[in-house]
Amino acid sequence: MRRIVVDTDTGIDDAHTLLYLAGRPDAEIVTVTSVYGNCTEEDAIRNIGHVTRLLGLEVPIARGAAEPLRGPAHIAGYVHGKDGLGDLGHDRSLPRVADEPAPELLVRLANEHPGELDLLALGPLTNLALALRQDPELFTKYRSVVLMGGSGPYAPPGTLLMIDANINNDPEAARAVFAAPRRELVMVGVNVTARTILDEHAIAALKASGTPVARFATEILDAYLDFYQNEWGRRIIPLHDPLAAGVLLDPSFATAWTDGPVNVRGDGFLYRARLMRTHDGLPPAFPYEPAPPTRVITAVDALRFVADFVEVLAR
Structure with missing residues (x-):
């Protein structure tokens, strides 16, 4: 059983993740914290409330950062809809929220339950960086920290990667996260997530199941499908x-x-978190900052995961 603290900028795939975690018998959602990114923080907290109410899930919810450590927030309304859930007009009333902000809650939970909780970061890493300012040893107190973000090692020449949005939204916060001491830090980046596809067959299977969770999961997909059809010419995500x-x-x-x-590096346009290795395992051709080891995922069994995801939501 994994007891999980979820930090999320609750857009469409974040909502899917909460549905998936709630349906897995080996997962317990301990608390959920909000952050800007796919939508504003205000919408993220409302979406957390909406999804947890749908699931009948009563867990502490805490408000987090509304902007990065430096500069304005970049909000991906063109991907997830302005409200983060496809602009379908759901009644997304504000949930009851904890008195303490997300960074303080992340620190308190880690110190009250050392080695017992996993931290799953699904958005920009601002809340984690703010929590590290309060407790630089924070990640050593979580059983693991798993984040969706990063771009893996340097890709083979001529290879283009999807935008590394969670890193690009707050590169300063990401640098703090990858430099911090940790028990286990796992980076699940766009190098593997972009190839893990919910295709037409899988979407049809979800729709056919008819469960309330699957129905909600497919209802909110349209905005996401509208965006990704411009990437691949198919309505897949x-x-x-x-x-x-x-x-x-x-x-x-x-x-x-x-x-x-892992270092966070910019090219003048975008920032990415990269393992300081080329695709063939060699060091890059420039000096880089030393950092504690991060486990960087470079390949996944996408078919098996997609099948599990569909089965859990359809069940």
Whole structure:
């Protein structure tokens, strides 16, 4: 059983992740904290409330960062809809929230339950960086920290990668996270999530199941499908955040990984978190900052994970 603290910028795939975690018998959602990203923090907290009410899940909910450590927030309303859940007009009333903000809650839970909880970060890493300012040893007190973000090692020449949005939204916070001491830090990046596809057949299977959870999961997909059809010419989506949850619960979904230092680097346009290795395992051709080892996932059993995801939500 994994007892999980979820930090989320609750867009469509974040909502799917909460549904997936709630349906897994080996997972317990301990608390959920909000952060900006896929939508504003205000919408993220409302979406947490909406999804937890749908699930009948009563857990502490805490408000987190509304903007990055530096600069304005970049909100991906063009991907997830302005409200983060596809602009379908759901009644997303504010949930009851904890008195303490998300960073303080992350610190308190880690100190009250050392080695017992897993931290799953699905959005920009601002809340985690703010929590590290309060307790620099924070990650040593979580059983593991698993984040959806990063771009893996440097790709083969000529390879293009999907935007590394959670890192790009707050590169300063990401640098603090990858530099912090930890028990186990796992990076599930766009190098693997972009290839883990919920295709037409899987979407049809979800719709056919008719359960309230599956019905909600497919209802909110349209905005996401509208965006990704421009990427692939098909109405299919990558399971970014759900895959990170799957790797946390069942590490065998990852079929290859490398442990090594991760740096956050910009190219003048975008920031990415990269394992400081080329695709063939060599160091990059420039100096880089030393950092404690991060487990960087480089390959996954995408078919098996997608089948599990569909089965859990349809059940």
